[in-house]
Amino acid sequence: MYFTFAGNPIHNVDPLGNVVGVGGSKAHKNAFLARINSGKTQFKYVKGNLELKDPKQKVEGEFASQLYEAIKNPQKIVLRLIPASKDAQTDQFYFGTVDMGDMLKGTNNIFKQNVLHIVTERISVPDYEKKLAEDRLTEADYNVGHDAGLLAEVKFLKELFPKLDTHFWEEDEYKQDEVARTHSYVFIFTDIMLIIKSKYLKADDGNWDRDNYGEVLGYSYEKVKRGDFEELDRKKRQEFELKRKVLNVQY
Numbered sequence: 001m002y003f004t005f006a007g008n009p010i011h012n013v014d015p016l017g018n019v020v021g022v023g024g025s026k027a028h029k030n031a032f033l034a035r036i037n038s039g040k041t042q043f044k045y046v047k048g049n050l051e052l053k054d055p056k057q058k059v060e061g062e063f064a065s066q067l068y069e070a071i072k073n074p075q076k077i078v079l080r081l082i083p084a085s086k087d088a089q090t091d092q093f094y095f096g097t098v099d100m101g102d103m104l105k106g107t108n109n110i111f112k113q114n115v116l117h118i119v120t121e122r123i124s125v126p127d128y129e130k131k132l133a134e135d136r137l138t139e140a141d142y143n144v145g146h147d148a149g150l151l152a153e154v155k156f157l158k159e160l161f162p163k164l165d166t167h168f169w170e171e172d173e174y175k176q177d178e179v180a181r182t183h184s185y186v187f188i189f190t191d192i193m194l195i196i197k198s199k200y201l202k203a204d205d206g207n208w209d210r211d212n213y214g215e216v217l218g219y220s221y222e223k224v225k226r227g228d229f230e231e232l233d234r235k236k237r238q239e240f241e242l243k244r245k246v247l248n249v250q251y
């Protein structure tokens with residue numbers, strides 16, 4: 001994967017410059033900034049890295065607070081913004097990329113939720129950028145990062161839906177629509193779920209591939225009706241709560 005990106009300008013971002021760098025086309029970088037600046041706390045780029053627009057401004061809300069913490073975190077990461085890719089659903093942990101073709105299909109809040117997930121996921125893996133460059137990221141790294149990313153989302157959702165129970169429960173394939181050739185993947189946060197709808201893609205053999213979620217059509221929040229997911233193993237939620245305690249994440 002390293003060689004795939006050799007000479008690609010998105011790799012020529014200096015990850016040592018600051019803490020959360022953003023690389024990619026100017027249009028994507030501008031679109032990214034516009035989306036994360038839809039709240040009160042404003043950010044800007046300084047040499048490709050995210051910083052508070054006004055260092056003296058109050059950092060308000062869960063999104064800005066978590067992003068600001070990530071910026072101050074000594075762990076350095078770069079979000080490599082790429083155009084719509086059929087190989088990526090929202091982002092690719094193992095490639096360091098963020099699929100702006102997908103990301104821009106979400107509302108501002110869903111965009112921010114995705115940013116928090118991606119940033120936290122990468123920052124939670126020690127030496128993420130070094131391992132990425134050396135092609136040494138493992139599944140264990142992914143699991144640690146992904147869990148931390150989900151917990152970051154929970155904190156964000158708690159603020160967005162204060163009256164709902166928003167503990168992470170499960171993520172899974174949700175619905176296949178063989179007629180419309182779409183599939184949905186769902187992240188269930190107890191009372192609210194984030195649904196990612198994608199379209200079937202043609203596989204190399206010419207058949208429709210119902211397992212590739214790479215081309216996102218849209219993201220949406222939907223309230224979970226009691227009893228909707230009775231079939232899911234409740235043990236999984238308990239296991240996740242245990243992880244939360246081990247990671248010492250408060251919410």
Ligand SMILES: [Zn+2]
Nearest residue numbers: 121145146149
């Ligand atoms: Zn993840």
